[in-house]
Every structure is written in C-alpha cells, then in structure tokens.
Amino acid sequence: MKRFDLIVIGTGLAGLTAARTAVEMGAKVLIIGRGMGALTLFGNTIDLLGEIQPETEMAEGIPRWIAAHPEHPYARTGMAGIENALADFRGLFPPPYSFAALGPGNSLLPTGAGTMRPTYLIPATMAAGAAMTPAGTLIVGLRGFKDFQGDTVSLHLKCRGVTLSLPRYGMEGLTALALARLMDEASFRERLGGAIRRQMAAERFIGLPAVLGFRNPAVVLKTLEEITGARVFEIPMLPPSIPGTRVFHRFREELIAKGADFRMGHPVSGANVKYGRCEGITVQNPPLATEYRADRYILATGRFLGGGLWAEMDRIVEPLFHLPVFQPGERGKWFGERFFDPEAHPIHRAGIVTDADLRPVDETGRVVLENVRAAGSILAHHQAIEEKSREGIDIATGFLAAKRALAS
C-alpha cells in the first residue's frame, strides 16, 4: 500500500497549487478531486483584490487591507506569501503564453456583459483589452455561438460590433471547446482573421470571445494580430472557460511529469480520523472503496459548488472531516433580501476557520486535526465574489498550506 507524503483533496486552483508546491519540494504527492474547480467556470485571469486602484502598488495596498481584515485568509499568508506564490504561478507559464501584471495595481478588462472588471495577472491573450478605447475597438461575435453576445458587449462598451458567420453550415451549434480547437488550426484562424479584417474600419483593437485556441493560444493571437494589423484580445464569457481550462491542463501536465499521482472523477467519501489525526481517506469507485494514506493532508475542496461545504435545510456542514464551520445563524439569515445587496450575502463568509498554519480550529481556537490543513475558498472570512480575490486566495493559501504541511 503506497503511502504518500501529502494527499491534496481538491483539483481546483488551490489544490493544484498546493500539489505543485509540494512536488517542487520533492514530496510524494497524491492529488485527488472531482472537476476542475472554479477554473473552468470563471477562471480567466488571476484576481488578487479588486478594490486596489490601478495606480496603487499591490505591495502597498494589500498589506493595508490585510491590517483592516485580520481574519481574512490573506492575513495568514501575508503579502510576502502572496508574492512568492504568484511568482511560482507565473513560473508555470513561460512566454509566449504568460501571465503578467500590466501596472502597479489592478487593470480593467472588458467582460462578456460589456462591463469592466478589475483584475491583476492577465494572460497574453487578454492583455490588449486593458488598453482598448471605445472608438478604436471592434467587438466580433460569432453567429450561433450563443455564450458570447457580441451586441451586448459592444452596446455597453459603446464601440462597434459585428457578428461573423462561421465558415461551414453545421458549425453553428459548436461549443466553446470546439471553437477553441478550430482556432488552433491555421486554416481556420486565417480565414477568420481575413473575415475580421474585411469588417474593420481602421480600428486598432479587436475583441473576440475567449476561444482563442486551446493548445496554442499565443500562436492564435499572433496570427490574428498579423492578419488584422490590430491588437487582439479575448473576452470572458459564460462557462465553460477556455482560458481556465488551459491553466488546469498546464498544472495537470506539470504534476504528472514531475511524478505526482493525479486522480480525477471519484469522490473522497470518508476520512479515517484517530486521536486528532487523519490516518487515511477513502475514495469511492463503486463497488470498491480504496483507502489512501499520507502523513499530511490538504483540504481544498472549494465551497458549495465544489462540494467542500454542503447546506442542509438548517445548517452548513463540511462533509468530509465534519470540521466545525463558521456560519451565520439560521437559514433565514444566510442571504440578504436583495440579490444585489450592497453588503455581500452573509453566507459567503462561512467556512473553515484556521490557525496561522491553516489547520482547522474550533470555536475555542483549538486545533481540530493536527495533520490536516485547509486551503482555498473553503476558508472562512472572505468574500471572493465581491472582493474579486478568488484566484489570489486559492494560490496564496494553496502555496502556504503545502509549505507548512511539509515543514511539519
């Protein structure tokens, strides 16, 4: 029976970061999960903290914010921890498809609803969007590809928009992934580039849905920019997110190449806990249940969507280790009266409370499991949606959890 140094439960960005950090430190790692986490859903860029203004240095703005939010996961990692973790992340994406900050603070990128969104690390295929001007931009939609509504985007950004037909009849029902694969083919993207060029009226920026290639996004970008003579950028749209899927595949490829054991698709159904330590986890693959053992564990199972937290009719539970969950009172208090309440819904603060080492604690502050750490959005006291901090929390706490776990 193989014994691992570390078992990471959760294959979202937090789990992937933790596993990679551990593998780089030479540990024998099993990473197991279901799905690709928020990466396939909303992961396009790396958000750190949305309220930092473009002119403010992250290294100044964030520590100030942390001081005002001492319970937040960033308070566990500190600015240094965030910076190290982000540097590691960037190292996984060498040029030409690299992630970069375009300024000292956040940049504003256009979204699929035609609004602007603040974000920090941006992949090469989206960078030009930060510089777009309404008068100088053309938004290109693709007929039949309904998860990107080009007219909505151009209307709200107050720029010109066109909708192009795809080259062959029968392509209209194509999914995002199918389109992205077609973009990887030179003949397809050349034809598309030509079609865009014929529609242009001296614009210097072209916005397209985020399907600019799956395997070779940088090549797709280059081709389109060469043919159109303009700067091209992709715009996030309804899930699934192709840029997020690229990130997932890069992590997976790297982890397998470096010897990690990567399992996906079967639920971790139980944990074997004895005397405040986790001795093993059980994975269900009916009719079998297999136990895996490690000295250390990282729980990065996400929130409700990922299954890290589960809401019964009257309380919120953490279904694997049954850890205590910080939560607002009864169900009536979980959500505000309006969808767009100025205050974020109280339920988003719910989650696992930890010590400085990311080990789960109970309401008295006592460590519940000494060899288990929590990372990512399952942690309490953050509001990833409102704060625009989702990826930052995942990466920074995944990194920290692995470092602390292997130091113990």
Next chain:
Amino acid sequence: MDLRTEVLIIGGGATGAGIARDLALRGIPSLLVEKGDFTSGASGRNQGLLHSGARYAVTDPEAARECISENRILRRIAPHCIEPTDGLFVSLPEDGPEYRANFIRACEAVGIDTLPLSPREALSMEPRLNPKIIGAVQVPDGAIDPFMLVVENARDAESRGARFLIHTEVTGVIRDGLRIAGVRVCDRITGEEYAIAATWVINATGAWANRILGLAGLKIGIALSKGSMLITNTRLSERVLNRCHPPASGDIIVPNDTVSILGTTSLRAEDMEHYEVTPEEVTFLVVELSRMIPDLKGERFTRAYAGVRPLLQSEETCDDREISRSFALIDHGSCDGIAGLVTITGGKLMTYRLMAEKTVDFLCERMGLHVPCSTHVQRLPGAGQGHTLKDRLARLRRQTPAARGEILCDCELVPREAVDAILREGKVRELQDILHRTRLAKGTCQGGFCVYRLLGLLNELRKAEGSGGSNVVLKGFLEERWKGIRPVLWGTSLKEEELIESIYKGLFNLAPEGPGRPGGGEA
C-alpha cells in the same frame, strides 16, 4: 389619446379574459385593461390544478358539482392548455378508511368518476408514494397552464373584436352623476395618461377589487389569503397527488410539464403587492408533503412563490345576487348607487368561465340583449395543437444543427424561433412578457444562462429597453428571480446560486446602483 368602449373590463386574469371572450362570442365588443401582463394576479400564482372537484365533495358538494362541470367543459374547449394527468387521493394510515369510504360516496353523489385502488396498484402507478398508504382513489384531476388558458381566451376575443391593453393601470374613476362614465389610466411603460369612456365597467381585479373600488369611494367585504408553493426541479409524479382527508394546507402535489408544484399554505395577507414566502412556510410544506412522498426532503427545489387570492366574506356584501356560494357578482348600481359598475369576485381559476358567464348574462339582461352563452361549446383557437415533453426533446435531432445552435434555454429546450414568433406578434413590451410566453427561465437554472442569451438577442435586434442598456434589464431580472429563489436556497439549489452569483457579480461584475466601485460596474 382618449378611448371609448361600451364595456370596459379591469383585470387581465382568467375572469377578465373570460368575460371579454364571452362578450365577444355574443357579439359585444369590449376593452380590457391590465396593469401588468396577463395573469399577474392569482391567475398566475396558483398551483395549476384542474380540479375534479373531489377535494370539496365531502365538505362542500355544491362547489364540487360546479368544479366537475367546469372540468369537463374546459377539457372540451381547451385541451391544449391541459394535461389530462388524472389525480390520486391517497390515504395514509392516519387519514382512516372511513373518510375514504365517505369520500368515494360523496364524489359519486355529485357525479365525479372514481376508481378505488389498492396500495399495490397505487404504488406501481406512482412509485414515489409512501409505501405505508392504505389505499388511493383515482379521479379526473388534471394540470392546467393558466397563462396559456388566459392568453387563448384573449386571442379568441381579440379575433372577434375585443381589445386588450396590458401595462395599463387604472388611476381614477370618472362619474357622471349616479352613473359611471369611465376611468382614467396610465401606461406603465410610457407614463402616458389618458381617459377611457365606458358605459359599463366590470371590476374583475381579484385581490385588487377594493383598490379599484376605493377610487370610487366604495368597498366590499373580501379578505386576502396568501398561498405559497414550491417548485421541484424534476417531475415527481405522473398524476396529481392529493391527501384523502378534509381539505387542509400542504396536501397537493401537481405535476407541471418538467416539474412538480407543491402546495399550499393559507395565511391572512395584509398587502396584495408585498408578500413573500417565509422560511417557516417552506419548512412546513416540505415536512407536510413528505408524508405523501417520503424522500421529499432530499428533493431539489428551484423556486418558491406565493399568490394572494380574495376570499368572500358573505356577511358583509350586499348580495342579492348570490349566484353561487363560491363567487359573487355585485351590482354597485343597486347596492351603492353607482350604476354601470359591477364587481365579480371570489371563485377560483377552475370556475372562471362560469363566473364570466354569469357576469355577461347579467350585462345582457341589463342591455336588453337575448344572446345565450356559448363559451362552454366553442373551443379555444389553439385547441388541437398539443405538445408533449418529448416533442421538445425531439428538437435536438441531428438534421438541424443550425437550429440547435439557436436553443436559447438549455434547461427547457426553448429555441430562438419561439422568441422570434413572440416578438413578431408585436405585443410584448418588456422582458417578463417574453418570459411569460415561453418556458425560458423555468427550468433548472431559472434563467441563469438563457436570459443573458435572450438579452443578447434583443440587443442584436435593437429591441432592448431602457437608456442604460440591457444590463439594467438583466439586473432587474436577476433581482426578480431572487425573490423566487431565496426561500429555497439549500442543498443543490445553493450550489446553483453560487454559480449564478459568481457569473453575474464576479465574472461579469454587475453591481448594484450606488457609489462608484473601483473599476466596477458599467463602463
């Protein structure tokens, strides 16, 4: 832009539309005004149950007789608005075999067909029933689509000369001495105000009856009762399921297309505009109905809603026209000294046609016309074009990949052409009007994906409303959707909500109006 009509109907619910149709079939033109879209009152917020009347057989045989008679008529004239599912009245051990025996006798006495079933038979028909049942009785209940029913009535009336003005609210009453002369209205979309002159004004506004009468300084004795319902993500049963016991709250499950509707509660309501489904009502419905379907607690609920219905309080009404114990027609001419004003109130969706018949009979008598009612024999226009669930699924057939690319709502398989057809009719004036007329946003994600696509389509056609662009409409839709979703947010529905919130607030960064957020909100 003042208008003139012989008969003005206020209220675009089942009763109002039914009256317009009855009048039209008798050759009498009318104009109907409704402040929202069709069925924005109780007609659009009920359980969608085509009663057989069995529910009332023991406690109120007259009401039961009325119901079964109308049931048969509606099946004849509106088969395309009805799914003839049949219903079961299910006896749990605590309901007792005596009530069941009584029930069967009472149904037979009023002419409702019954088929007694053993527990084994019932369970093989509806496997999700509680295995402890002691028996069941099959009756001719069904499921009805109230919106389609009302729109069909309106369409039939319109083809014969009736006119309909939706999003038009009555703001004042015009009197000419002891007689009503018309009303003042306001177009809620454009804000335009004008007058409509009318000889007869029929107040068919349901729970809003006193709001309208108040404009004339009048009042009738009605109480408001709120009933809440829950919608499940999947259809729990083929048939309507009822508890075989004296009518109470939380004892009916009605199948409706791809979902089931659980109901209902009955609480006094103070306000006909502002009411919500409370957590206690939700818990009550789940617990109570899980007696019939035991694993209901693990079921996934997509939405909750409530409707306010008017209850007659017969002691207070000047009721020399008591046509039925279940509804009342009040002639304010003889009761209150304002001739030409008539209120029709009480009743239920099932009896709308009968209520309309009695109202129009009264009008005809006063007008000196002798034309008999024919709404019980004339079929509604779309009758004969039914559709089943599997027809929608068949749209995915591979010979139309282009058409498949244009399916707007993945959950309910609603294609773009359905929306195009509605837009071509030219009658819709806001987003909810489109949503009412299709099954868009009625499925699993409650519009999370399809409304974005729909608004994109409207933008493409340059038809989106408002100066703020379609995102204003989108946010309005999300806020409206929230009312229905919030009461059932636990389990899988909560996961769904996390997804939708992350998309619209996170990925798309839609923000509430307010002080500017750094980099947030609209460009």
Next chain:
Amino acid sequence: MTKAEEKPVLFPKLPDVCVRCATCMAACPVSRVTPRFPGPKQAGPGAQRFRSASEASVDDWIELCTSCRLCDTVCPAGVPISELNLMAKSKYLNERGRTFRDWLLVRSDLFGELAARYSKIVNPLMKNGAVRWLLDALLRIDRRRALPAYEYPTFRRWFRTRPAPEGGRRKVAYFYGCFTNTNETDVGKAAVDVLEAHGLAVVVPPQRCCGIPRLGVGDLRGAKEMGRWNVDSLLKTVREGLDIVFSSTSCGLMLRHEYGPLLHLPGAEELARRLFDICEYLLCLHEEGKPAVTFQPIPMKAAYFTPCHLRSLDIGLPALELLRLVPGLDVSLIEAECCGLGGLYGFKKEKFAIAEEIGKDLTEAVARMKPDIILTDCEGCRMQIRHLTGLRVLHPVQLLRDALERRGIG
C-alpha cells in the same frame, strides 16, 4: 490492498444534482468535434427531465455518445452522465431495433475463434478491396479502417501448450480479453512472461468476452448474460485465494465497475475486490520490494497514451510509473484526451469521420513529440493510434517483457 468501507457521505438524488455548470462540455470529445451531438450537459441530465418511461424515445443523437466517461471524471457534482446516456441509448435502441451489423459486431467473440483458426483465409479477405467495399455497402463498416488481423494459435491455445514454470510459486489468474486471444496474442504472452518474471505462476481460468461491446449498443440484457457467466466462473478462482489481473483497461472497467453497479450481478463486488490492472498489480509488487526484477536498458523515446477507461478505473497511471523504472527509456505522457475509436464506434461508417476528428489532437501531439514507439493499455487505442500515425504501438507489458533479463522461458 482495498477494503470496502464507509458509505458515501452525501449523494443526493442523481441526476438532479446537475447545476448546469457546463464543465462536462469542456471535456466531451464528441461535442468538441461535431454539433450533431448536443454534449453531455444536454444529452444526460438535461434531456433526462424530458424523458418518460412511458413515452417513446426521440433522442436519436444519443448513439453518438462513445461512453468514454470523461464527462463523469470532470463533473464536480457527481452526476452519472455516462450512465444516463447509456440508459437512454439502451431504451432508444431497444425500441428502434439494432442493425444486423451491430448484432454481428458485438458477437465477435463467437466467430473470433473460428476466424482465428482460418486466419490464413480470413486475413487476406479482410484486406481485399472488393470484400471491404461490400462490407461498407451492405453492413456500413467503413472501408477506410483496417480490420484487425486474426492470429493462430490463439492465446488460450498457446497457453495450454506451454510448459508450466517450477512449482512453489504464488498463483495469479489472468483475464486476457477476446482481442488478446484472437488478434493480439503477443500482449497475452508478454503478460504471462512478465508475471512469471515476478515470481508468479499464471493460471487462465475459464472466461468469456467481458460484454463491453454489448454496452456499446445499449444491450444491457446481453451484457448481463455474459457477465453472469464470467462472475460465476471467476468467483471460483477468487475463492481459491487468487487475485485476477487484466491487461485490457476496457475489460477491467467492465468486470470491476460495471458488473456490480450497473448490471447488479450478484457476487460482482466480491469479484471486484480481487481484480487488478496488470500494471497496477506489478507496480504494487515493486513497491513491496518483493521480486528481484530489474529491467535492462531500452534506449528509446516512448510516448504513453492514457486510455479513457483507465481514467475511470481511477488507479492513476501505474503503467507510466512502471515504464519509468526501465533504464534509458525516455517516456512522456501524450497530452491528448481520447483517441476517438470508442471501441466499435469508429468502425461504423456513420461515425468514422467523428472518430477521425477526435483523434486529430492525438495525431498532432504525437507529431510534435516524434517518439520511436507508443505505449497504451487499451487495444482500441492501439488500433486507433496505428491507424492515425502508422507508428509502432504496444501494450506497456510488451515493452517490459522486452526489458526483462532473459530467464530461459518460452
């Protein structure tokens, strides 16, 4: 090695747990190449809300699902999408009826032995242009795809006639799978060699086709019949205290994870606990440090491909880990998901183009990597990769056998 323990914690009614997140759409190989298949989100949990046991099936696009199960592996909510598709396909084909071609192809185990015996006649016929044209026109078996050659003697015959190794060894049973038996006997031979090199004695219990081709055409009843026979036979082996290893990941998936949960065959769980993928088993032996097996250097550049069904077995990549033990072997993972063959799927004329298109990713990845040899555990993938690239494709145990120190065995 395994134990059946706790029940699943919280698995609410399926398929109702679908939240329409569309992650599955990012994994489905069929919907990424053709809009004719609406994709797992609509084909599975989406369409399920419209299906009714009492109404006729209308989802004729359901046949386009290859049952690769990649959708299951990425669904965060645990919707059993491929199972929903399979049930829908089964009902649809039961109502519409199956073609003679499908009837024939899923019974390949019946005529396989016969074809192998007369392989000297059958093989040239299967290559003959006129015959292929006829098969294409009459049975719609696409003539652009090479049919696998038959071999004689079959693996089973070979095994019966070879000398047994010296006694005193621990025994292990081998489930060879019909393709190994009649079309790729060297895989079986290599499996036996490698197991013996690890100090084991191989027995081959009575066995039949695992039945997975039947699942491919939604024939659950047929699959159940075949499964019942296998469970009865193999349980005897298990009860004698033997483990059973399989070398085909598709057979393994069927035996270990479908006999019980899908087909509800009694005894399937007891059998499942003793079934192992051969590389999984060998890797375990290596980790326990028992056999003194060292591999000779093989200085080659190899590329390993992950069969879809291996992902569903959820054992990681034991073949890759074993191959890394071979000195001099530069082995990397092919970054492509799904070869596209889908078992019998890609042989069918109406699906040939889809299978080709799905395989494009793999073809391009291989062209970038330029390996000397390609290794993969699934016979379907091996056929498809040969068809797409023309390169030499082996089962990992064949290479491992070549890397063994020669011990003078057969």
